[in-house]
Amino acid sequence: MPFPVLIIKQQISLTVLVANEALTGTMVVKTSKRPVNLDLNQVLAVNLQNPVAIASILHRLSGVLIFVLVPVLLYLLQISLASEASFDVLVKGWHQNLVLQALVFVTLAGLVYHFVMGCKHLLADLGIGESLEGGRRLALFGMVLAAAGIVCSLLWVMS
Numbered sequence: 001m002p003f004p005v006l007i008i009k010q011q012i013s014l015t016v017l018v019a020n021e022a023l024t025g026t027m028v029v030k031t032s033k034r035p036v037n038l039d040l041n042q043v044l045a046v047n048l049q050n051p052v053a054i055a056s057i058l059h060r061l062s063g064v065l066i067f068v069l070v071p072v073l074l075y076l077l078q079i080s081l082a083s084e085a086s087f088d089v090l091v092k093g094w095h096q097n098l099v100l101q102a103l104v105f106v107t108l109a110g111l112v113y114h115f116v117m118g119c120k121h122l123l124a125d126l127g128i129g130e131s132l133e134g135g136r137r138l139a140l141f142g143m144v145l146a147a148a149g150i151v152c153s154l155l156w157v158m159s
Contacts (some may be wrong), residue, residue, distance in 0.1 A: 065110040
């Protein structure tokens with residue numbers, strides 16, 4: 001009758017050695033089907049070939065970007081609402097300050113991408129694009145639509 005003798009944790013998988021007394025004391029090795037931690041390079045190599053994974057990763061990054069930049073935009077809003085003079089300074093500085101323009105563009109780009117991909121996720125929740133091919137098509141369509149929106153926001157910021 002087999003019984004566990006020793007549990008050895010190797011780098012990648014967990015191997016359990018089982019001794020069987022009936023078979024002259026020989027050791028039988030059984031490999032576990034437990035999940036394995038993969039190297040980041042392996043994860044990136046697989047996921048960068050899949051548009052659904054790229055869309056999902058960029059959606060999360062745009063959410064983090066929005067979270068970080070919203071307080072800065074709220075500060076700019078506070079400055080613009082403080083007085084008429086501060087509003088005029090901000091509007092005049094808008095065309096001269098590339099850092100301010102870049103800040104607003106990056107925030108708008110994050111908002112546009114996050115909004116479009118959020119709509120994609122809502123469509124998936126409704127059952128649209130749940131198949132593998134449908135998800136790929138919807139992700140590619142969302143990325144093209146988001147790219148068009150980002151280009152429009154760039155043109156608006158630069159005007």
